[in-house]
Amino acid sequence: MSDSVAPAKTEQKRAINRLKSMYPLRNLVAQDYINTLQASNEGKPTVWAMLNYWEGDLPLKAMGLNIVYPENYSTLMASSGTAEPFLDASDSDGFPTHMCGYGRSTIGYSFRMMKQNDGKIPPEAPMGGMAKPTLLLGSGIICDARFKWFQALSRYFDAPEWCLEMPMMGTFEGTEPDLEEYQVKFLVRELRDFIAFLEKLLGKKMDWAKLEELIEVGIKIHETCWQIHELRKVSPCPMHSTDFWSSMPPALFFAGDMYEALKCYQDMLTEVQERVKNKVAAINYPEKYRIVFAELPPWHSLKFFDNLAEMGWNFVYESYGYHNPRPPDLSKVSDPVEKLARLSRNFVFNVHPYAKADGIENPIVETYLRIAKGWKADGLFLHPLISCRAASAGLRSVQDQLQKRLDVPTLWVEGDIIDKRVFNPQETLARAEAFEQTMEHYRKVRKSRGLDW
Amino acid sequence: MDIIASKLFFTGIDIGSTMSKAAVVDAEGVMLGYVIGPTGAEHRRRANMVMEDVLAKCGVSLDEIAYIISTGYGRVNVPFADKQVTELTCHARGVAALFPDVRTAIDIGGQDAKVLKIKNGKLVDFLTNDKCAAGTGRFLEVAAETLGLELNEMGRISLQSDTPVKINSLCTIFAQQEIIASLSEGKPLPDILAGVYIAIATRVVKLARQLKVEPPVVFTGGVAKNGGMVKAIEAVLGMPVSVPPEPLITGCLGAAILARDEAFKLINRGEYKLQKKQLSEAYIEFTEKTR
Numbered sequence A: 001m002s003d004s005v006a007p008a009k010t011e012q013k014r015a016i017n018r019l020k021s022m023y024p025l026r027n028l029v030a031q032d033y034i035n036t037l038q039a040s041n042e043g044k045p046t047v048w049a050m051l052n053y054w055e056g057d058l059p060l061k062a063m064g065l066n067i068v069y070p071e072n073y074s075t076l077m078a079s080s081g082t083a084e085p086f087l088d089a090s091d092s093d094g095f096p097t098h099m100c101g102y103g104r105s106t107i108g109y110s111f112r113m114m115k116q117n118d119g120k121i122p123p124e125a126p127m128g129g130m131a132k133p134t135l136l137l138g139s140g141i142i143c144d145a146r147f148k149w150f151q152a153l154s155r156y157f158d159a160p161e162w163c164l165e166m167p168m169m170g171t172f173e174g175t176e177p178d179l180e181e182y183q184v185k186f187l188v189r190e191l192r193d194f195i196a197f198l199e200k201l202l203g204k205k206m207d208w209a210k211l212e213e214l215i216e217v218g219i220k221i222h223e224t225c226w227q228i229h230e231l232r233k234v235s236p237c238p239m240h241s242t243d244f245w246s247s248m249p250p251a252l253f254f255a256g257d258m259y260e261a262l263k264c265y266q267d268m269l270t271e272v273q274e275r276v277k278n279k280v281a282a283i284n285y286p287e288k289y290r291i292v293f294a295e296l297p298p299w300h301s302l303k304f305f306d307n308l309a310e311m312g313w314n315f316v317y318e319s320y321g322y323h324n325p326r327p328p329d330l331s332k333v334s335d336p337v338e339k340l341a342r343l344s345r346n347f348v349f350n351v352h353p354y355a356k357a358d359g360i361e362n363p364i365v366e367t368y369l370r371i372a373k374g375w376k377a378d379g380l381f382l383h384p385l386i387s388c389r390a391a392s393a394g395l396r397s398v399q400d401q402l403q404k405r406l407d408v409p410t411l412w413v414e415g416d417i418i419d420k421r422v423f424n425p426q427e428t429l430a431r432a433e434a435f436e437q438t439m440e441h442y443r444k445v446r447k448s449r450g451l452d453w
Numbered sequence B: 001m002d003i004i005a006s007k008l009f010f011t012g013i014d015i016g017s018t019m020s021k022a023a024v025v026d027a028e029g030v031m032l033g034y035v036i037g038p039t040g041a042e043h044r045r046r047a048n049m050v051m052e053d054v055l056a057k058c059g060v061s062l063d064e065i066a067y068i069i070s071t072g073y074g075r076v077n078v079p080f081a082d083k084q085v086t087e088l089t090c091h092a093r094g095v096a097a098l099f100p101d102v103r104t105a106i107d108i109g110g111q112d113a114k115v116l117k118i119k120n121g122k123l124v125d126f127l128t129n130d131k132c133a134a135g136t137g138r139f140l141e142v143a144a145e146t147l148g149l150e151l152n153e154m155g156r157i158s159l160q161s162d163t164p165v166k167i168n169s170l171c172t173i174f175a176q177q178e179i180i181a182s183l184s185e186g187k188p189l190p191d192i193l194a195g196v197y198i199a200i201a202t203r204v205v206k207l208a209r210q211l212k213v214e215p216p217v218v219f220t221g222g223v224a225k226n227g228g229m230v231k232a233i234e235a236v237l238g239m240p241v242s243v244p245p246e247p248l249i250t251g252c253l254g255a256a257i258l259a260r261d262e263a264f265k266l267i268n269r270g271e272y273k274l275q276k277k278q279l280s281e282a283y284i285e286f287t288e289k290t291r
Helices: A001-011 A022-041 A055-060 A070-079 A085-091 A101-115 A145-156 A177-202 A208-233 A242-248 A258-277 A304-310 A336-349 A353-359 A363-374 A395-406 A425-448 B042-056 B087-098 B137-147 B151-158 B172-184 B189-210 B225-237 B250-268 B277-290
Strands: A046-049 A066-068 A137-141 A160-165 A287-294 A313-318 A379-382 A410-412 B007-014 B019-026 B031-038 B065-071 B106-109 B113-119 B122-130 B219-220
Touching: A022 A046, A022 A066, A022 A177, A022 A242, A022 B137, A046 A055, A055 A066, A055 A177, A055 A208, A055 B087, A066 A070, A066 A177, A070 A085, A070 A101, A101 A145, A101 A336, A137 A145, A145 A160, A160 A177, A177 A336, A208 A258, A208 A336, A242 A313, A258 B172, A287 A353, A287 A363, A304 A313, A353 A363, A379 A395, A395 A410, A395 B065, A410 A425, A425 B087, B007 B042, B007 B087, B007 B250, B019 B042, B019 B250, B031 B250, B042 B065, B065 B087, B065 B250, B087 B106, B087 B113, B087 B122, B087 B219, B106 B189, B122 B151, B122 B189, B137 B151, B137 B172, B137 B189, B151 B189, B151 B225, B151 B277, B172 B189, B189 B225, B219 B225
Parallel strands: A046 A066, A046 A137, A137 A160, A287 A313, A287 A379, A379 A410, B007 B065, B106 B219
Antiparallel strands: B007 B019, B019 B031, B106 B113, B113 B122
């Protein structure tokens, strides 16, 4: 039956021209959920890990552990339209409604599993659910809500939680030359303690050769991703933000089989290169406006971007917090732990030197100025979240500085990553229509200033 | 152009959250007339009604209307419209038609508040209120219900105040509780009303300041009919604002003017579709004149 229906579907003109190479990357993540459920059924240890900018992912993988990422799972709940009952469950257990959507949905999931379903996966859970964790790996990076959230989860499961720390983002003090080496030493110490904890918990030794190998694969993944996104600077842009969001977990979390992921990203690079060569756009409409999205997307309403694509809006870059920077040259670093420490630290401080040189106090502002210039943005779609201070607080400065320095206007749309009840697509579309006039105006202003887009 | 001006007309219809408005302009962009009525639940019926009413008022038949643009929340429910345009664009155009030098427009409607930056008659930036009724006409309605007043008498009463009550809450419902508390404390009604206006003005001006307010400022929307609100906006903003004689119709007026622009663009490109008899004659005269 599906065979007879499929051709009719493919004949329909889709607004966003999805990359074929995106789908295998998405499938790799789906496989992680299946593998973890299987491992749990076999009595093997499983991990729930938080986005930790790679410092924890690779030691876990080198120890042969199956990992799932609650933040990623929340996005699946939201995009499959199954998040609301879990959000309500979190609310009913006393957690505040203005808390992080990732936290609320997975706290609700854990509450449903442990308090209402005898430790079994709730039947309404998408993708077969997340297996009960043996260990929770938290991270101090980004915000306080994150590590408190994992503390709460660990109480539901009576499972140990380890929290990895990272130097504070957003501060310039961290870039002082003598502090850099201090930070690396701190991270190395954090990682050695974590590895010792894992060895004790699992009763086996770290496979150092495997760790070294995975770090090298990870660096290659990041280098490939960086090359892919550099190609999006051309017009028409060959890759849409929705393809980035769908394919990012194997680079952001190192989710899935890393060797397979590297091959998939290399295929993606080839496909994007082909599109550039043949001037194939990421949308099936003429590229009228090049838009950058900041910061976390409305996972529940990604189809909304099709409406914008129909208007000729091509989303050419997005979500700096989900992108890896170009990996630094670590070929002279022999200790794998130090190499990992330097790779992770690079995410935190890679943009600070440029911000300092440009006289900009907030590195996030510098990041978006560089993106707007490099990717020739006609406008920024800002998505501040009432439930996320970390991803929203700097957006006003981004808005101000982009307008002042580059005459790039912004569309301000409040929403939430998981809770679709606070997003109004119709109103947003009406504003988007009007925003086109604003973008047209500032195109002329930039031209009069001698800017090249 | 004289012959054409007498025969080509253009309509803008604004189906707002509370009120529906329609205006007709001629080929010179001069407004022949307008109508205003409550929107209610049936947008399509309301669209037909305002169209019939405005045509009757202006003495023009439907066949003489060359182009129709609909705008507002219910713009998709105007089946006879040639094009739908967002209310932000239409408001900017309408305000600029009435006040050509305008740089900032503040519009407070039944359910939303918007701030528009306008340059040379065009919308260059804007902000709207988000997910909250506190800076809108709905806030005033709640206050009127709580105080047992008619909306149109509130402004006059508030102007008698010299010490407005401070309404602290940003939430319409909690502000309602504050109003009740002020009443039970025996605070004078004019002071309570003036406090309500200042609360709304503070919220809207905060929104406006994000766009950096530049004079001249024009205040539109149903709430601009209220003298107390105009006074509060001027006080909080710290500069005078102009209010059109009928502040509700800037959206439909802008839509009508955009309809005129759009039709002339199509006519000049030879793409205008001839569907109406009287219009055909005017069209032929127009094309012959401009050939």
